[in-house]
Amino acid sequence: MNLNDIQRVAEEENEFQRAYKYRINVCCSSGCVPFGAFKVLKAFEDAVKEFGVENICKVARTGCVGTCSVGPAVLVDPGEYLYQSVTPENVREIVQSHIVSGVPVKKYLYVNESYFRKQQRLVLRNAGKIDPTRIQDYISTGGYFALAKCLLIMTPQGVIQEIVSSGLRGRGGAGFPVGQKWSLVARASNTPKYIVANLDEGDPGVFANRTLAEADPHAIIEGMIIAGYAIGAQKGYVYIRSEYPLAIEALQKAIAQAKEINLLGDNILGTQHKFDLELRFGAGAFVAGEETAILMSVEGRRAQPRPRPPYPANQGLWNNPTLIQNVESLANAPFIILNGGTWFKSFGLPNCTGTKCFSLTGEINNPGLIEVPMGITLREIIYDIGGGIPNGKKFKAVLVGGPSGGCLPESVLEAQIDYDSLKSVGAIMGSGGIVVLNEDSCMVDTARYFTDFCIEESCGKCTPCRAGLARVKEIFDKITTGEGELNNIDILEEASEYIINASLCGLGQTAPNPILTTLRYFREEYLEHIVNKKCKAGVCFRHENGGGK
Amino acid sequence: MTTNDIRRTRLEKVLKNHNYQESALLEILHSAQGIYGYLDRNLLMDIAGSLNLPPSHVYGVTTFYSFFKMRKPGQHIITACLGTACYVKGVEQIVVAIEKEFNLKRGGSTADGKLSLLCTRCIGACAMAPVVVLDDQVIGKATKELVIEKIRNVLEGVKDESE
Numbered sequence: 168m169n170l171n172d173i174q175r176v177a178e179e180e181n182e183f184q185r186a187y188k189y190r191i192n193v194c195c196s197s198g199c200v201p202f203g204a205f206k207v208l209k210a211f212e213d214a215v216k217e218f219g220v221e222n223i224c225k226v227a228r229t230g231c232v233g234t235c236s237v238g239p240a241v242l243v244d245p246g247e248y249l250y251q252s253v254t255p256e257n258v259r260e261i262v263q264s265h266i267v268s269g270v271p272v273k274k275y276l277y278v279n280e281s282y283f284r285k286q287q288r289l290v291l292r293n294a295g296k297i298d299p300t301r302i303q304d305y306i307s308t309g310g311y312f313a314l315a316k317c318l319l320i321m322t323p324q325g326v327i328q329e330i331v332s333s334g335l336r337g338r339g340g341a342g343f344p345v346g347q348k349w350s351l352v353a354r355a356s357n358t359p360k361y362i363v364a365n366l367d368e369g370d371p372g373v374f375a376n377r378t379l380a381e382a383d384p385h386a387i388i389e390g391m392i393i394a395g396y397a398i399g400a401q402k403g404y405v406y407i408r409s410e411y412p413l414a415i416e417a418l419q420k421a422i423a424q425a426k427e428i429n430l431l432g433d434n435i436l437g438t439q440h441k442f443d444l445e446l447r448f449g450a451g452a453f454v455a456g457e458e459t460a461i462l463m464s465v466e467g468r469r470a471q472p473r474p475r476p477p478y479p480a481n482q483g484l485w486n487n488p489t490l491i492q493n494v495e496s497l498a499n500a501p502f503i504i505l506n507g508g509t510w511f512k513s514f515g516l517p518n519c520t521g522t523k524c525f526s527l528t529g530e531i532n533n534p535g536l537i538e539v540p541m542g543i544t545l546r547e548i549i550y551d552i553g554g555g556i557p558n559g560k561k562f563k564a565v566l567v568g569g570p571s572g573g574c575l576p577e578s579v580l581e582a583q584i585d586y587d588s589l590k591s592v593g594a595i596m597g598s599g600g601i602v603v604l605n606e607d608s609c610m611v612d613t614a615r616y617f618t619d620f621c622i623e624e625s626c627g628k629c630t631p632c633r634a635g636l637a638r639v640k641e642i643f644d645k646i647t648t649g650e651g652e653l654n655n656i657d658i659l660e661e662a663s664e665y666i667i668n669a670s671l672c673g674l675g676q677t678a679p680n681p682i683l684t685t686l687r688y689f690r691e692e693y694l695e696h697i698v699n700k701k702c703k704a705g706v707c708f709r710h711e712n713g714g715g716k
Numbered sequence: 717m718t719t720n721d722i723r724r725t726r727l728e729k730v731l732k733n734h735n736y737q738e739s740a741l742l743e744i745l746h747s748a749q750g751i752y753g754y755l756d757r758n759l760l761m762d763i764a765g766s767l768n769l770p771p772s773h774v775y776g777v778t779t780f781y782s783f784f785k786m787r788k789p790g791q792h793i794i795t796a797c798l799g800t801a802c803y804v805k806g807v808e809q810i811v812v813a814i815e816k817e818f819n820l821k822r823g824g825s826t827a828d829g830k831l832s833l834l835c836t837r838c839i840g841a842c843a844m845a846p847v848v849v850l851d852d853q854v855i856g857k858a859t860k861e862l863v864i865e866k867i868r869n870v871l872e873g874v875k876d877e878s879e
Binding site: 197198200201202235236238368369370371372373374377409410411447448449450451452453464465466467468469470526528529530534535536566569570600602604608616617620623624626 | 737738739740741742743745746776777780781782783784798799800801802803804805836837838839840841842843844845853854855856
């Protein structure tokens with residue numbers, strides 16, 4: 168396959184799609200499938216036949232539309248009419264009214280403009296619109312044209328330059344400039360070089376990467392081939408959680424399709440460039456998302472981090488130069504190449520460009536998957552997009568950045584979403600989880616919960632992380648059962664400092680964040696537990712009152 | 717051929733597909749668990765021998781990753797998600813209710829081996845929290861009443877089949 172072939176596929180597919188007046192997109196993402204999305208898909212396919220409209224209406228299986236709380240979600244084009252909580256029973260009515268008579272069924276429509284108004288969908292531009300199981304769908308939206316541009320017109324150096332000029336920073340959490348990382352690996356002299364795409368989304372409460380893989384797997388693959396060309400790697404691995412069967416299936420299918428038309432393999436698009444891709448499955452170890460641990464795991468070993476330097480850019484997989492990049496960062500590459508780094512800079516903030524995907528969950532009216540421009544405030548996310556707190560309850564805190572993120576109170580909701588602002592208030596970007604808590608949550612218990620998580624997930628290599636967190640847990644157990652003492656708070660702070668300073672990897676270095684932020688913003692709750700033996704939220708002291716969440 | 721022979725033949729095929737390479741250990745363990753249901757010591761010794769790895773290495777890798785099970789699971793498995801969103805939405809109460817109702821502990825099975833209760837960290841269906849998974853069925857926005865009823869139905873289904 169060469170550039171002309173790709174153009175032909177795109178034209179044919181566009182013509183094919185234009186033949187249909189309507190397109191019904193049924194979200195078949197992990198959020199909607201448990202609510203019967205596949206049954207709804209089948210019901211639509213049957214209904215368009217029954218009403219004899221299959222020639223003017225295409226029924227498509229797509230990825231996530233974003234409104235995960237009202238699944239199965241169905242998007243009808245033209246006009247982007249979004250139906251919520253569709254059941255096989257009301258499918259006939261929708262087809263009869265909307266497709267046959269041209270009148271949308273108002274009572275089933277999702278009416279919540281603010282949910283989408285403040286979002287900006289770049290990475291997720293295809294999510295919910297294309298069928299992830301058909302490579303033609305991706306190509307028809309301009310897919311693989313960026314790859315063609317790289318291979319046929321640009322030099323590897325030019326590709327890296329474009330990424331550098333876009334200002335794109337790593338979306339896995341730490342925010343290292345992507346272009347700089349690419350040029351480090353490109354400059355390394357050893358060969359072969361490797362790429363590892365990180366889809367080990369182990370943070371509880373986060374499903375942004377999974378949704379991307381389910382909705383638009385080819386965007387990840389195209390990004391990887393482009394990165395391979397830029398840094399001189401011919402082999403890539405996608406390290407994915409085994410708990411994500413739909414995403415695995417989507418990627419496996421997409422890889423097979425790309426191989427079939429020679430977008431993976433030798434002589435890609437008729438050029439000298441080679442690139443091969445394999446999936447590697449995680450097995451339930453949170454620490455495997457750390458960049459040196461992921462390498463160990465891909466090599467088939469225990470996912471235990473090692474000291475850096477040497478950095479993976481010089482000594483990664485099997486001691487060869489390796490680019491490790493989160494899948495969201497990689498999926499940014501194709502449209503940066505197509506539209507240019509300067510164009511990309513028009514999104515987000517000057518020093519923090521582009522957008523970020525977040526999963527928005529917890530006690531909030533509109534949970535779901537969102538993509539927002541950098542610079543939006545937490546308040547806008549929670550109240551404008553998320554629709555605030557349900558059941559008349561009061562906002563208490565928001566957890567940003569997963570188990571190693573921070574618990575932030577009302578007073579810092581004006582904080583902007585960018586790496587530095589979040590850091591200054593005690594949180595991290597992390598892999599993109601925002602969990603909202605209401606007044607029924609106890610912040611001491613929340614910190615204990617995250618400590619529990621980090622104890623279980625600590626690999627055990629560094630004593631401060633392994634033993635320090637266990638000691639911290641003992642103190643939490645005391646405080647939450649009424650045996651706390653005033654000096655406990657000092658010990659928590661001191662231990663946190665040791666764990667942060669003396670741990671090797673990100674897990675240990677960030678594990679105390681929830682403790683420190685709850686102590687910083689909700690210290691009075693600790694004091695209440697210790698001095699008054701009281702838990703305002705009614706979560707702790709289970710033995711005393713038999714309560715608890 | 718006995719069931720075990722058939723399984724061993726399937727495992728051999730997996731090993732061969734991976735060229736007996738040590739770096740494919742995780743993939744091989746995934747497949748082996750898929751074939752046998754769980755990874756017991758003899759199986760791990762077998763895999764170690766086939767890959768020419770020290771048994772301690774294979775054992776170490778297996779126990780490091782929580783996805784790998786070394787004990788025989790129950791006929792039916794209920795998995796509760798203990799991710800942040802589910803925790804915030806009160807999954808703990810559901811777990812306690814299941815433990816009480818079916819007389820088993822998290823991580824363990826009922827005495828008759830029909831039901832196992834596992835806890836996992838986030839299956840990524842957070843918008844539907846709290847979430848539990850019964851065999852392959854994901855139950856979103858779960859309540860303890862709903863979950864207990866579903867488990868009962870499944871367990872009774874087992875009885876019907878065996879009668």
